Amino acid sequence: MSNFQGKSVLVLGGSRGIGAAIVRRFASDGAKVVFTYNGSREAAEQLATETGTSAVATDSGDRDAVIARVRESGPLDILVVNAGFALFGDALDLDPDDVDRLIRVNVTAPYHASVEAARQMPDGGRIIVIGSVNGDRMPLPGMASYALSKSALQGMARGLARDFGPRGITINIVQPGPIDTDANPEDGPMRELMHSFMAIKRHGRPEEVAGMVAWLAGPEAGFVTGAMHTIDGAFGA
C-alpha cells in the first residue's frame, strides 16, 4: 500500500477493467480521485459510490472535451490515461473512420491530456499512460491499428519526459500483456493462443496493473521517466 493522502488524481477511462482497479487502488490509498467514463454510466456511478470517488462523462474520442476535463480537474498531482480499445480485422477491410477514432482515443487523447495536465501540475507530478506489450510485439494479424497506437505512446513518453523533466514531472507507459477484463476475458477463445506465448500461463489481474501504476505514482519512482514498464507474464519476452 502507498500513501496518496491529499493527492489529486484523474483517471481517464475508469469505469471498468484496468481503469476501475486503478480508481480503487488510489481511492483506498487516500487520494481524491475523479474518473471519466463514456458508455458505462451505471458501472461508473456504482464504482464512484462504492469508492467515494467522482465519475464524470467524457468521451476520450473528443479532443477538446478531454482537454477541458483535464483543465477543470486540475491542478492534478497524478494523471492516469487508461481509456483505450482495439479493433480486430484485416487492415484491408476495416472502416477508416473506425481506425481514425481508435487513433483519437488511444493516441490523440493521451498526448493532449498529458500536455494539458502538465500546465497546472506541481513540480514532481506524475503522468502514467496505459499502453500495451503490443507496442513492442504484435504476433497476431488484424491488430495493426492497435499496435501502431500503443507504439506511438512510446515516442510520446520519451519526448514529453524531456519537456517535463526540469520540473520533476515524470511520464511513463505501463505495457500490460493479457489482462482479464471485459476486453480480454481469460475464458475467451484466444486464451490458449495467448498463454502459449507466455512464461506465466495465465491472464494478469487488473489489480496487478494498478499496483505498478501506484508504484510509478509514488515517491520511490521520482527518477523513473520516459520509460516503458511491461507487465505481461513474458508475453513479449
Ligand code: NDP
Ligand atoms: P475494458 O474494455 O475492459 O475497459 C475500458 C475502459 O476504458 C472502460 O472504463 C471504458 O469506459 C474506458 N473507455 C474506452 N473508451 C473510452 C472513451 N472513448 N472515453 C472514455 N472512456 C473510455 O478495457 P481494459 O480494462 O482491458 O483496457 C484498459 C486499457 O488497457 C486500454 O488502454 C487497453 O488498450 C489496455 N490494455 C489492455 C489489455 C488487456 O488484455 N485487457 C492488454 C494491454 C493493454 P466506458 O465503458 O464507460 O466507455
